[in-house]
Every structure is written in structure tokens, then in C-alpha cells.
Amino acid sequence: MLTIEALDKVYKTGTFGTSDLHAVRKVSLDVQRGEVVSLIGESGSGKSTIGKMVLHLLDSTGGSITFDGRDVTRLGFRARRDYYRKVQGVFQDPFSSFNPIFKVDRTFETLRRSYFPRVSGAAWREKLEEALGAVSLEPGDTLGKFPHQLSGGQLQRLLIARALLLDIELLVADEIISMLDASTRIDVLNLLGELKGRGLGILFVTHDLSLGNYVSDRVVILYKGRVVERGATAAVFDDPLHPYTRDLLASVPHLDRTWEEVEAEESARSARLAGRCLYHEALAAQGRALGDEVAAGNTPADDVGLVEHAPGHFVGCFRKAADEECPAGV
Ligand SMILES: Nc1ncnc2c1ncn2[C@@H]1O[C@H](COP(=O)(O)OP(=O)(O)O)[C@@H](O)[C@H]1O
Numbered sequence: 551m552l553t554i555e556a557l558d559k560v561y562k563t564g565t566f567g568t569s570d571l572h573a574v575r576k577v578s579l580d581v582q583r584g585e586v587v588s589l590i591g592e593s594g595s596g597k598s599t600i601g602k603m604v605l606h607l608l609d610s611t612g613g614s615i616t617f618d619g620r621d622v623t624r625l626g627f628r629a630r631r632d633y634y635r636k637v638q639g640v641f642q643d644p645f646s647s648f649n650p651i652f653k654v655d656r657t658f659e660t661l662r663r664s665y666f667p668r669v670s671g672a673a674w675r676e677k678l679e680e681a682l683g684a685v686s687l688e689p690g691d692t693l694g695k696f697p698h699q700l701s702g703g704q705l706q707r708l709l710i711a712r713a714l715l716l717d718i719e720l721l722v723a724d725e726i727i728s729m730l731d732a733s734t735r736i737d738v739l740n741l742l743g744e745l746k747g748r749g750l751g752i753l754f755v756t757h758d759l760s761l762g763n764y765v766s767d768r769v770v771i772l773y774k775g776r777v778v779e780r781g782a783t784a785a786v787f788d789d790p791l792h793p794y795t796r797d798l799l800a801s802v803p804h805l806d807r808t809w810e811e812v813e814a815e816e817s818a819r820s821a822r823l824a825g826r827c828l829y830h831e832a833l834a835a836q837g838r839a840l841g842d843e844v845a846a847g848n849t850p851a852d853d854v855g856l857v858e859h860a861p862g863h864f865v866g867c868f869r870k871a872a873d874e875e876c877p878a879g880v
Pocket residue numbers: 561562563571573591592593594595596597598599600
């Protein structure tokens with residue numbers, strides 16, 4: 551459904567736009583219907599930049615974004631409107647998505663005016679109640695209120711309901727759980743699971759590895775704007791290849807295990823991986839020589855240089871990702 555290939559973003563920074571900040575580097579990923587794909591990385595790794603490019607809120611510098619085979623990087627006004635019928639985003643801070651001086655139903659009225667001008671009042675109310683029901687909200691409890699009278703979780707669910715009114719096919723959820731309290735988090739996560747069950751594709755952006763593990767079918771690990779590893783969630787979490795992924799995993803507290811157990815596991819894993827470059831190994835396993843890949847332009851610095859370690863499980867060159875020298879001299 552959504553396919554991103556070799557996506558690049560360079561921000562012009564500095565007073566006169568004279569410096570370049572390469573925020574996203576040759577990122578490729580895809581999201582299919584009824585699937586949650588998590589985009590995981592620490593703050594500043596380029597997650598939101600990717601989300602915004604998918605949502606057409608930001609121009610890309612290179613690469614392509616296609617939705618059902620159609621290029622969506624350059625859409626005219628009308629085509630953009632059609633695209634937003636199918637693709638919507640919900641962001642971290644639900645408070646900033648509402649104008650504090652208006653009651654929240656205004657958000658829905660705006661949507662109605664632009665997308666459903668010919669729908670009758672009664673039909674619209676029915677549609678609205680259905681969308682609010684899907685996110686377990688009572689219209690009477692929420693619609694007539696001002697944003698400050700509602701909790702973060704309620705506002706977040708209103709935003710998801712707003713997206714659902716459009717019968718969307720893809721939801722970009724950017725850190726939507728971060729600002730919620732623990733009990734609401736579970737509600738929103740369960741809601742995402744339900745929506746997925748109904749065929750919605752979700753690009754779930756998070757810095758929280760355990761959330762990524764909880765909700766997603768596949769994960770994409772981002773580091774300094776590059777994909778360093780991606781694959782089925784179970785494959786990446788059970789057998790993390792990239793040192794960055796392993797670091798992330800090691801830093802997640804494990805409530806069910808003692809520190810001794812965690813440390814023993816970590817050191818066993820480090821011993822297993824010590825001195826080995828999994829990128830080079832994966833290439834060799836495929837009978838590919840690094841020199842040939844470089845000559846072909848598939849340099850390890852690019853996402854296109856990811857190699858498939860096991861079916862669907864890709865890993866990148868970590869030395870290049872960390873801007874270190876490659877011991878093989880590449
Ligand atoms: N509008 C912008 N102008 C210049 N630099 C930006 C802009 N937005 C983000 N950046 C920079 O791009 C990098 C990636 O940011 P972002 O996509 O927000 O990362 P994340 O969502 O993973 O925290 C960061 O270094 C950030 O400072």
C-alpha cells in the first residue's frame with residue numbers, strides 16, 4: 551500500500567539557509583493493509599521528518615513515496631485532498647491539534663465542510679457517533695467541551711475518530727502514546743490493534759522500543775536518519791543484529807528478569823558477536839563481495855546497501871551508520 555524508497559531529506563539550516571542537515575538518508579520501508587509497522591529510533595533520528603513527508607506536510611529532497619503505486623510526493627490541490635481521505639496523521643501532543651478557544655466539535659465541523667458538504671445533518675450525526683463509538687467515546691461527554699475540559703487520552707481518541715470519519719487506509723501515528731498516562735495508553739494501543747484488525751495500515755512512530763514490540767508486525771530501526779535494521783518484530787527482537795538495536799534492547803528494563811540474568815545474556819550475546827561485522831557476513835553468505843557492491847554504488851552508507859540476513863530481516867553497516875571508519879577500508 552505505502553512504499554517508501556530511498557527517501558532523503560536535507561534541511562537548510564543556519565541564518566541564511568547555508569548549512570545542510572541531512573535528517574533522512576535513503577530510507578526504504580513499506581506498510582501493507584492491516585499491518586502495523588513501527589519506526590523506532592531515539593529523538594532526532596528523523597522519524598517525524600519521515601512521517602511528515604508521508605503526510606505531505608514536508609517536501610522530500612530525494613527518493614519516492616508511493617501509495618497504491620501512485621507517486622504522492624508531488625500532488626496537486628485536488629489530488630492532495632483525495633490522498634488525505636485515505637491517509638491521516640495523529641501527533642504526539644493532542645492539545646496542540648485543537649484550538650483552545652473553540653469547542654472540540656468545531657474540528658469535526660471543519661472536516662464536514664470540506665469533505666462531506668452534501669451529507670444531511672442526521673446522517674452526519676450518525677456517522678460521527680459511529681466514529682466516536684469506535685474509539686469508545688460518548689458524544690455527549692466530549693463534543694460540547696473545550697479542549698482543556700478533556701484529558702489527553704480523550705483528545706487523542708477524538709483525533710483518531712476524526713481520521714476514521716474519512717475511512718482512511720493508512721494512519722501515521724507519531725508518538726501518540728508518549729503523553730498519555732498508563733491506563734489510557736493501553737486503551738489507545740488496544741484501539742490501534744482493533745483498527746488494524748479492520749484492515750487499517752499503521753505507521754507507528756515511537757522512540758520506545760517496548761511499545762514498538764507490543765503493537766507492531768514489523769519494525770524499522772532508525773539511527774541518524776538511516777535504517778540500520780528492519781524485519782518482522784519477532785525476528786528483530788529475538789535476534790537483533792545491529793549493535794544499535796542491541797543497545798536499545800539492552801536499555802529496556804526487564805521486569806521479569808534479574809539484572810544478573812540480563813547481564814549474563816548481554817555478555818553471551820556480545821561474545822557471540824565480538825569482532826564480527828554482521829553486514830559483511832550477511833553479504834558473504836550471499837556470495838556477494840563488498841568491493842563489487844561498492845563498485846555498483848550499493849555503498850553500505852545507503853539504505854539500499856542493507857543486506858538480507860534472513861528472509862525479510864535486513865541489517866545495515868553499523869560502522870558507516872555510526873560515522874566510524876570501516877575496518878575493511880570501505
Ligand atoms: N524544520 C526543521 N528545520 C531544520 N532541522 C530540522 C527541522 N525539523 C527537524 N529537524 C532536524 O532533523 C533531525 C530529525 O528530526 P525529527 O525528524 O524531528 O526526529 P525525531 O522525530 O526522530 O525526533 C533533527 O536533527 C532535527 O533537529
